[in-house]
Amino acid sequence: MDIKTASALHRLRLISVPEALSFPALILFGSILSRVSDIDFLMMPLGVLHGALFVIYAVFLLDVWVKAKWPLKRVALFFVLSILPFGGLYGDKLIKRYESDGVIAGRARREGVVA
Template sequence: MDIKTASALHRLRLISVPEALSFPALLIFGSVLSRVSDIDFLMMPLGVLHGILFVIYGVMLLDVWVKAKWPFKKVLFFFVLSLIPFGGLYGDKVLKREEADSVVAARAREAAQA
């Protein structure tokens, strides 16, 4: 792997935690709030925010798939994690290891070429 792959993994990590927290924190909170009070205007912006984060996560996942040349099963695994509330937190943990491994490999390759 190279530095571009590591940066793609890092971008996926950056979006995985907010996306993982957006479903339970925003949508469930908004649903409960709209049912116990007259505040219905929050559901639309919270849903849009969650949708934007999900789409960005999907785009970043496709970027990693192309750059890291992941097998389809691995991409599917991370996609399913994005559908599970708090699943992205586990995905972040796995991505952190992947990112560290790719940086080490890139630095070793650079040292071997020098």
């Protein structure tokens, strides 16, 4: 695996957990807080933060799609995981596995091992 692909996977992995936790932590917390108190001003910034994390995740996913040459089914799976609450946590595990598989395959290619 080349350095650009590895760094694209790493960036996607870094944003997947905050994006996965932003919906339940920020949006649900803000909704509950606005219903039980008079604090309504928090919903807008929390929604913007959640949306920004989602957009960054989508951009990083497109970057991985181009650099790692993932099939469309895999990209669609990661997009669906980003929509589901806590789905990004499972996506993080999958990305970690793809990273290690790519490192192993790259090392085997350099050493001349053909599988």
